[in-house]
Amino acid sequence: MKKLLFAKPDLCTGCNRCSYACSAAKEGAFRPSRSRVQINNYSLEGCSVPSVCFQCPGASCLKACPVIAISRNEDDVVVVDAEKCTGCGDCVTACPYGMIELNDNSCAYKCDTCDGDPACVKECQPGALVFQEKDPEIVKVKVLQMKQRSIEGSPREKRQKLGSAVMQATLEARG
Amino acid sequence: MNLFAGKVLIVDLTTGQLSKEPLRMDWAREYWGSYGLATRYYWDAVSPDVDPFSAENALVIMPGALTGTIVPMTGRTSMTSKSPLTGTIFNTNVGGAFGPELKFAGYDGIIIKGRAAAPVYLKIVDDEVSLESAEALTGKGIFETEKSLEEAVGTPDARCLAIGPAGEQQVPYAIIGSDAYRQMGRAGGGALFGSKNLKGIVCRGTGAVKVADLQGFWAKASHYKETNLFDELNLWAKTDGTPVLVDVTSEVGVLPVRNFTQGSSERLQSINTDAIKAVKQGERGCASCPQACGKFTRIGDAKVEGPEYEALALAGANCDVYDMESIIRYNSLCDDLGLDIMSCANTVALAMDITESGRGDLGLKFGDVDFFKVVTEIANLSTERGRDLALGAKKLAEKYHATDMSMEVKGLEMPAYDPRGNYGMGVAYATSERGACHLRAFTLFAEDPFDTSTLVEEVQAMQNFNSVKWSLGFCEFWATLDSEILADLLTSALGEEVSADEIDRAGERIWNLNRLFNVKNGFSAKEDSLPEKVLNRKLEKAGPSEGRVFGLEDFEQAKQVYYRMRDWDENGIPSATKIAELGLDAFAS
Numbered sequence: 001m002k003k004l005l006f007a008k009p010d011l012c013t014g015c016n017r018c019s020y021a022c023s024a025a026k027e028g029a030f031r032p033s034r035s036r037v038q039i040n041n042y043s044l045e046g047c048s049v050p051s052v053c054f055q056c057p058g059a060s061c062l063k064a065c066p067v068i069a070i071s072r073n074e075d076d077v078v079v080v081d082a083e084k085c086t087g088c089g090d091c092v093t094a095c096p097y098g099m100i101e102l103n104d105n106s107c108a109y110k111c112d113t114c115d116g117d118p119a120c121v122k123e124c125q126p127g128a129l130v131f132q133e134k135d136p137e138i139v140k141v142k143v144l145q146m147k148q149r150s151i152e153g154s155p156r157e158k159r160q161k162l163g164s165a166v167m168q169a170t171l172e173a174r175g
Numbered sequence: 176m177n178l179f180a181g182k183v184l185i186v187d188l189t190t191g192q193l194s195k196e197p198l199r200m201d202w203a204r205e206y207w208g209s210y211g212l213a214t215r216y217y218w219d220a221v222s223p224d225v226d227p228f229s230a231e232n233a234l235v236i237m238p239g240a241l242t243g244t245i246v247p248m249t250g251r252t253s254m255t256s257k258s259p260l261t262g263t264i265f266n267t268n269v270g271g272a273f274g275p276e277l278k279f280a281g282y283d284g285i286i287i288k289g290r291a292a293a294p295v296y297l298k299i300v301d302d303e304v305s306l307e308s309a310e311a312l313t314g315k316g317i318f319e320t321e322k323s324l325e326e327a328v329g330t331p332d333a334r335c336l337a338i339g340p341a342g343e344q345q346v347p348y349a350i351i352g353s354d355a356y357r358q359m360g361r362a363g364g365g366a367l368f369g370s371k372n373l374k375g376i377v378c379r380g381t382g383a384v385k386v387a388d389l390q391g392f393w394a395k396a397s398h399y400k401e402t403n404l405f406d407e408l409n410l411w412a413k414t415d416g417t418p419v420l421v422d423v424t425s426e427v428g429v430l431p432v433r434n435f436t437q438g439s440s441e442r443l444q445s446i447n448t449d450a451i452k453a454v455k456q457g458e459r460g461c462a463s464c465p466q467a468c469g470k471f472t473r474i475g476d477a478k479v480e481g482p483e484y485e486a487l488a489l490a491g492a493n494c495d496v497y498d499m500e501s502i503i504r505y506n507s508l509c510d511d512l513g514l515d516i517m518s519c520a521n522t523v524a525l526a527m528d529i530t531e532s533g534r535g536d537l538g539l540k541f542g543d544v545d546f547f548k549v550v551t552e553i554a555n556l557s558t559e560r561g562r563d564l565a566l567g568a569k570k571l572a573e574k575y576h577a578t579d580m581s582m583e584v585k586g587l588e589m590p591a592y593d594p595r596g597n598y599g600m601g602v603a604y605a606t607s608e609r610g611a612c613h614l615r616a617f618t619l620f621a622e623d624p625f626d627t628s629t630l631v632e633e634v635q636a637m638q639n640f641n642s643v644k645w646s647l648g649f650c651e652f653w654a655t656l657d658s659e660i661l662a663d664l665l666t667s668a669l670g671e672e673v674s675a676d677e678i679d680r681a682g683e684r685i686w687n688l689n690r691l692f693n694v695k696n697g698f699s700a701k702e703d704s705l706p707e708k709v710l711n712r713k714l715e716k717a718g719p720s721e722g723r724v725f726g727l728e729d730f731e732q733a734k735q736v737y738y739r740m741r742d743w744d745e746n747g748i749p750s751a752t753k754i755a756e757l758g759l760d761a762f763a764s
Contacts, residue, residue, distance in 0.1 A: 014459060015461065
């Protein structure tokens with residue numbers, strides 16, 4: 001079975017090492033705003049919720065791309081071909097989780113799991129980000145996150161919607 | 176530019192003028208950032224005799240040189256100014272994520288001068304900077320203020336520094352809050368924001384921090400994280416956080432109990448690290464920190480990130496309050512309304528002592544689990560008692576003829592380590608630039624807590640190293656760092672050789688630069704003092720520290736050894752040779 005990136009929000013401390021690592025790996029500098037994994041922080045509630053790309057089956061971004069610049073590779077990862085991308089932004093609108101955006105050169109970027117060795121996971125000390133095969137427990141955690149779809153708003157607003165709902169669920173589980 | 180953003184933001188609140196200046200790279204290489212560089216810029220911005228509350232006073236806010244990188248525990252930011260509580264120069268330091276955000280927005284610091292005619296906040300979104308009206312936020316707590324400021328920027332990714340009503344009322348131990356439960360806590364930064372009609376700063380940065388050799392730098396950061404940080408000596412931060420100290424300090428007899436009358440307690444099971452774990456909800460980390468020492472707790476509707484050791488000891492044992500819910504409520508109220516939990520709890524314990532001894536009636540008694548309700552009165556100056564407690568320990572004691580009971584140095588209330596049971600902490604409190612501070616040097620784990628000659632050596636070495644460690648943005652809790660490691664990281668970051676010797680000299684330079692500022696204000700050996708209670712009154716119920724004082728003769732002798740070690744004269748003034756050696760001639764009297 002193929003490995004996927006999963007988030008376990010209850011373990012996230014909000015340190016953002018993942019987004020420092022991701023941007024360093026992908027952008028060549030520490031630039032969390034361009035990280036492919038984003039953290040929604042709720043400091044007052046003592047909770048942080050990672051937003052990760054689910055590499056959705058039937059990915060909305062892939063379906064929306066008018067020039068077929070987005071495809072699924074042999075590892076089941078949804079990838080952008082920068083050469084083909086025209087920067088139309090249809091994928092950005094289509095993604096219900098706010099996990100694909102346009103960079104400074106108007107080219108779409110998203111998580112590609114670093115060819116099966118994600119930089120974010122290696123820097124996540126509390127184990128809130130894991131790269132593993134599916135199991136019933138992790139699927140349950142993921143399904144809760146995947147239910148929080150938004151069809152409107154900016155990527156940040158979409159992530160915030162997922163973050164708020166998952167934060168509430170996390171607080172309820174903590175009791 | 177590598178590591179640095181290359182610009183400093185200058186804010187004149189009187190004229191409303193905002194400008195950007197190139198970072199002084201010559202200063203950056205001598206003082207690096209945060210503690211050191213902010214102090215260097217502060218010297219340049221004011222006359223040493225400036226009144227803290229005047230429009231002429233400046234506030235210099237700077238992240239560390241390594242802030243915004245993946246080097247663990249480098250997310251800290253500090254502010255240098257003159258303290259309304261102590262009249263000295265002071266630097267106050269916060270974790271969270273404001274500093275990295277400021278670097279990502281493209282600034283190595285903010286210099287604030289003047290005074291706004293009406294309440295304002297400073298809004299920074301990358302290149303766009305503006306002053307906005309904060310009238311609608313007047314009187315609001317820090318939690319609500321941060322939320323409003325984030326909404327004003329349009330993204331919860333924005334980070335804030337903000338004050339509550341205590342800062343607006345210029346309570347001399349008011350704090351500047353960030354990320355809800357983190358503070359520039361000590362010596363009155365919040366009151367300075369208040370005096371300038373500055374309610375807060377909100378910042379969103381989408382830019383980058385670059386380094387010369389990314390792969391090499393990242394590999395070194397990972398290497399030191401794995402081989403040095405993840406060591407038993409630092410592990411407590413992850414497993415327990417600071418609450419682990421409650422049992423430790425009691426065991427060696429330096430835990431403050433009943434306004435520093437006793438040094439240990441048998442009732443700690445309700446406020447020690449196990450008690451924290453019993454109500455812990457999750458763990459919280461500052462930007463870039465893999466340790467996550469913040470333990471988030473909740474009992475019913477009472478919640479806080481913490482309480483940390485200082486709250487458990489000073490609001491708990493020192494007030495004879497062994498009730499976790501009361502301490503959580505106290506801590507959260509201070510964080511929201513904007514008071515330093517340490518200075519406030521120390522002052523409350525003094526008020527309890529004054530009341531129980533009959534020297535006055537402040538309506539507070541040891542063991543009162545409702546003591547936390549007084550926080551609102553202090554922050555809003557809404558009652559006579561609140562106004563009394565807002566004076567701080569030194570002035571409250573003077574008012575009630577109780578100076579023999581107050582526990583402060585230079586007006587800064589003492590942290591929760593009684594120097595009678597650890598003489599090193601006494602020397603550290605007496606010689607810190609901002610009064611009784613446990614962060615400049617921390618000798619709790621010294622082999623012999625009464626061997627002054629060894630302790631003095633340790634104190635001055637720690638003061639020097641910490642000065643440069645904080646200038647790079649590091650947290651106190653990476654205790655095993657050394658200057659070789661710092662030099663190695665900086666070499667990769669800048670792409671030019673930085674030596675350990677250069678790092679060590681920067682530390683000593685920064686310490687002396689702070690000293691010279693206080694010397695210019697007339698501070699000398701006389702003010703490097705300890706409270707009467709420490710010098711004369713025997714510590715009770717203190718195990719190995721039972722019956723101890725840090726007597727005047729012993730203390731004065733230790734102080735003189737300290738001065739000689741620093742090449743300062745017997746009056747505590749840095750010698751001409753030392754000043755020249757550190758390149759500080761321009762700052763000498």
